[in-house]
Amino acid sequence: MYKTAKIVLAFIASLIALDSWAQVNLKDLREKPETNIVNTDTIKGHSLKQINVPIPQLGLEVNYWKHWTKFGLNANQASFSDNWNAGGVNSMALSGLFWHKADYTRDRINFVSELDLKYGKIKNKDQLAKKNNDRIFWDNKLSYQFSEKWALYFSFTWETQFDQGYKYGKDGEGNEIIIDTVSAFMAPGYFTESFGLEYKPDKTFSLRLGTGTARQTFLLDKRIAQPEGGEVVYGVEPGKRVRNDLAFQLTANLDRNLSQNLNLKSRYNLFADYKELSDPNHRLDVTLTAKVTKLVNVTATGVVLYDSDQSSKVQYSQALALGILFSFPR
Template identity: 70%
Template sequence: MFRNLTVILTAALTCVGVQSYAQANLKDLREKPEPRIVNADTIKKNTIQQINVPIPELGLEVNYWKHWTKFGLNANQASFSDNWNAGGVNSMSLMGLFWHKADYTRDRFNFVSELDLKYGKIKNKDQLAKKNNDRIFWDNKLSYKFSDKWALYFAVTFESQFDLGYAYRRNADGEEYIYEVQSSFMGPGYFTESFGLEYKPDKTFSLRLGTGTARQTLVVDDRVKPLTIAEYSERYPKNEPIKADQVKWGLNPGENFRNDLAFQITANLDRDLSKNLNLKARYNLFADYKDLSDPDNRLDLTLTAKITRVVNVTASGILVYDSDQSTKVQYNQGLALGILFSLPR
């Protein structure tokens, strides 16, 4: 038993000695980091070189222009049998329209050009064909935005019509005939230049305050120029003589040009009331600085209901007050079913 105990103690002491010797040797084998100054040439050799990866050119360009176009045809038709007791007259009307808007926006500058063309005719039984719509409107505006909602603007507008406009009468037999010529292309034509402030809270509404506005009225067609009593009798010998020299669009006989300086207010609204219902309105006030108490007013309204992608119903109305044309308010109203193509869709 004593011998076995001696063997066990000897083995234990041997293991402890071996472990202490191994730890001492491992401690000596550890490499201590020493501060060294790295040579600059070594850094250059080991530095990762930058590789430029070629990027192909995509050819992309920023397009600052946006375009919208609409064109279509509206039609109305009614017919009655010979024994229709409720009354009525056979009729047919057609109207073509074209509208284009171009918008250029870059930084604070904005240019908008809007062209609106309409022409239509109506033919009733036993009557001459008459135009029921005739308009040329071209508006161009350049503006510089100095805040989120306000901008300085300069605009040039042209307005006229395509075709001759007549006054009609009936003879003793009840037949309709042309009594006299009233208007034509550039008879009159209006050019308006306006400078001022524009308020535009969103994309659907804008209000222009044209503190510096000039409008030129031109009549280049001799058939519609204002006439003296003698000139009228010579041109229309069968008509009733006039009692005073004519005054048209603020022009006296022998005049074909007039320039007015005025204050102008122009409001534009183009808003979708629902997914398939759009309201477009334009109001213009033109107050001559010579007589601010008697301004010219014009309101154009168009309500369009889309039935399908190309078929729509349009209700339109125009209110005009211009004392140079009439002392009473003039109005025009129409309801039509037609086809309208819009680009882009």
């Protein structure tokens, strides 16, 4: 019995000693994470060369500018035979447009420049050719955003037309003739400088409140600036070429896609001279564009204008055209 217990104790002691020896050897084989597993000093007859992998210089630069461009051509035509009893007049209309917008945004600074050019003519049978669209519009705005939706802005706008506009009549034989010239390039022409607050809740809508706005009206054509009757023309007194106004201006811009192929763009401008706040000028431009294919589109445009210096009644125009429109970026 005593011998058996002694044998068992010796066996247990040998197991403990073997386990301690194994633990010591395993600890010697372990590598710390911060040590080098491969040491060139311990490798005999071999040498490791350091290889430098070249990293290409990409040369990336941040472009703070964005550009959009559209230009197109619209045409309308109608013809009737001589025996067409339902009535009608042969006509041909052709118009072109060019639009470009540039946007610079960096931190809280934003600059937007928008150029809109339109010109078109229509020719009816037995009548003189007349323009049905004529506009030069260039708007520039610099703003500083001081909150999420509000900014301080300064803008400069130039508006005029390309071609002369005429008043028509008929001679003794019933033929259409030109009676008088009523407009021309820079007659009238408008320069508008405005400073105030801008509200912009998203990228498709903005509202400008121009508390400090100055506008100069130019009549650079003598035929228009010095009429025979000596009346006031476009608010400019007879014999003068320039009129200066200090006013409050409200401008609302909307450019929104109603669907994938349908875009609505509108601009409303209110101009109230501080001397005549009860009789402000109003202008609303609306353009609805439906894309038929990548190039072909249908455009409906409308303009509503009230300016007591031009007419005591509301003026309006509308047009519907089918044409080709190129847009960049596509």
